[in-house]
Amino acid sequence: MTSAAWHARIRCGPRTGSGFLVTERHVLTCAHVVHRAESAAVDVTFAQLRGAERELTARVVGHGGWAGHDTDPGDLAVLELDRAVPLKPAEFAAPSDAYGDPPRRLIAYGFPHHYDEGTLAEYRATADQLIAGEWVQLEAWAGHGQPLAPGFSGAAVTLADTGQVVGMVSAAARRPDVRNGRMLPAHVMARYWPPLGALIPTPEYERHDKERLRALVEAVARQDRLECRPEQLYRDAVGPLGPPVPAHGFRSLWDAAWYLLSEVPDGAAVRRFTARLADFAAAAPTRYALRSWPPSGPDTRPGPRPAERPAWAPILVEIAPSGSGDDRFLVEVSVYNGRHRRLVGSRTLPAGRVRGYALERIDEAFYDLDPDARELIAFVLPRRWLNTDVARWARSADDDSPLGSFAPVVVLDLERRRSGMLQRKLTQQWRRLDTRDKGRLHQVRCDALGQDPTKLTVGLRSGGADIVGFGIPPRTDAGRRLFAASLNAPVPVLIWPRSGCRGGPSHTDCRGRAFLDRLTAHLADLPPGELPSFVHGLRQEAYASDGPEPHWAHDLALLWEDPRCLPDPVAYQHSPVG
Structure with missing residues (x-):
């Protein structure tokens, strides 16, 4: 067979056009060639074949939404043949291969009147700029030869030296003395028929990567309720300095994904797109597959660690007011390996959905932890949620x-997390702590509620404590003021019981006092860096305890903050929720 064997003549009623084979049973042509396919059969002839094999019938199984006018976009139709043909389908060139300096010579194989076996026309692309985001202008290679004429519509435009397809003829000049026309580039055709994207070469990604991506994107698109918009997902993928959303917008999630694959130079942008889209997938396997796409890509997880005790690898759960209502919160779940941060999910939700969403994404974040990592779940909470x-x-x-x-759980204060001054002081405090075997505990007992909060802040800043232990929870105005005073100082650790004091006016039989006494005894020789593990062990004891009295640490709360293992995250700046 010659390289021209996959070119086809298309007849639908009185119209004759061209087409080309892209799979063993699928042919592409212009929608205007087969726009009467409902009332007339579509006949497909492969001119290079002989005998009964050359004549086939087909039906239209896909189209680009062409509305019927010359300047309407989406002039693409996908035909499915009544049987497979013994031909090797067309091969595609990369989108940029149609252009060059000097220009690339392009060949169109069409079937105008009186040319049942087809004829060739030589053209070149005027420029790589798309007209109306849809077409490339073609101009004749020379001032003589075959012009584009009726019958060339749907013809493959190929590179003269390789025979690879770069587009499809969609229109010709109305005047015979004007030798130009229009081509629908292959990457634009793939917007309208997604399976074509796997056949078109793109930088970095192989055919199986793109087929997998399309299947995942379509799985998300089929959901009954999809809470994201393609345009915003695209903006998040390219960043504020990336290419803007094209003027034609995006017809679908796949349209946005394909645009990133085929027209955005940053090869990592599509991976950011899949990671962001994962958060809106209803099924957990789909979310994980999107985050780990492409499966053939390099493994970005850290290698084996040395034999010494590994550093913390936190899963960070940040819950912050969204600004869109008192009952709505922005929930972001991230996982850290060293200083590398990967966003697992980010959604704006009503308060009632925060817990379920956070727990689901925490579970998925464990996939990204190194097997030897010391997991730590850190909740960054608004101050009113700290208890x-x-x-x-x-x-x-x-x-x-x-x-x-299941794992060590700590909380952090959202306001302090966002203060550059306090984060710097906390980092300095931890460097000093690294040189000591144990931390210094400052107690705030129940009978100290009347002390001056400002004096407490100044005293803690002077370096008198590394841990503040409270005998009361932040559930009264006085208690909350002392908590705020401690948080305004660079104290890395706060510990308190969530339930209130039970003692009388003298606090001689005070549960808070007993809690602090037990806490002091247990922390006497413990370095603050190991507190998450220590408290995790205490909680396991308390949860398993079945004695007549609750375990002394059954409601212990731990605020533990080391900025060195929680570097400032680079969060998404826009919400793609529509």
């Missing part, structure tokens, strides 16, 4: 055991 018992949240819908029994 929320996140450690007792059921681990999952199928497991009622507390999250704090």
